[in-house]
Amino acid sequence: MKIEFIDSHTHLYDEAFNNDFNEVIKKCQEAGIKKCILPGEDSTHQDALNKAADLYPEYLLPCIGVHPSSLNDNWKDELDFVKNNLNSRKYYAIGEIGLDEHFDKTYLSIQKDVFKEQLRIAYEAHLPVIIHSRDATVDTFEVLETCKKEGIKIKGIFHAFSGSLETYKKLKTYGDFYFGIGGVLTFKNAKIAKTIIDIPLEDIVLETDSPYLAPTPLRGSRNASYNIPIIAEKLSQIKNTSIEEIAKITTENAESIFDC
Secondary structure, three states: OOOOEEEOOOOOOOHHHOOOHHHHHHHHHHOOEEEEEEOOOOHHHHHHHHHHHHHOOOOEEEOEOOOHHHOOOOHHHHHHHHHHHOOOOOOOOEEEEEEEOOOOOOOHHHHHHHHHHHHHHHHHHOOOEEEEEEOOHHHHHHHHHHHHHOOOOOEEEEOOOOOOHHHHHHHHOOOEEEEEEOHHHHOOOOOHHHHHHHOOHHHEEEOOOOOOOOOOOOOOOOOOHHHHHHHHHHHHHHHOOOHHHHHHHHHHHHHHHHOO
16 A cells, blocks of 8 residues: 655745755655645745646645735735635635734734635635634634624634644534644644544644644754654554554545545
């Protein structure tokens, strides 16, 4: 059985890969990475994202969206960018979207409005979403509750999930959600390592968030999609199953979400 993975969240178009982009892609392919999902960030990054996807069509799969940390007084322009460019090519998801209250809450109200609007756009376009929620669980619930009441049906991934089992269960009531698990799983004393025990594999996808969050023992170095097997190995230990089973189920999950 050939072991293949999908990296459901990787910024391989980041300038961190400018000097060895093609070599990195080759190494990813050699590591059994079948496909890579490229989440959008904002209008200033989309050109680099699309160019990367054009170099490796059907391998690097592009998405479009506005990351909450990219929102400021220009938020209307960013939202219009998504709306006006959504149909300019095939995009596999609306994302990375959501809320981020880790550093600054100055634009929190705008973050909520733009998050909700992008959820609506995804629903109307029949696309999944990639959701970023950092130190914003309560407000994320609030937005999702509003969408539920308005009949906005949601499917997609909670990127870099690190919440409790209770949070996982509540999120499942708001949509057809999967949960992105990355390098943090390998960190010493990572809370998600305990939570993941009770989350079924059928709800899990693998991700790197490269060039960030390199797994142990590579913490502090540039992360890349070829490190997915390290995360899968850790998950297989926690789940007491084979890495082949981890690869099979998480890859099938990603293919189902992104229709790829």
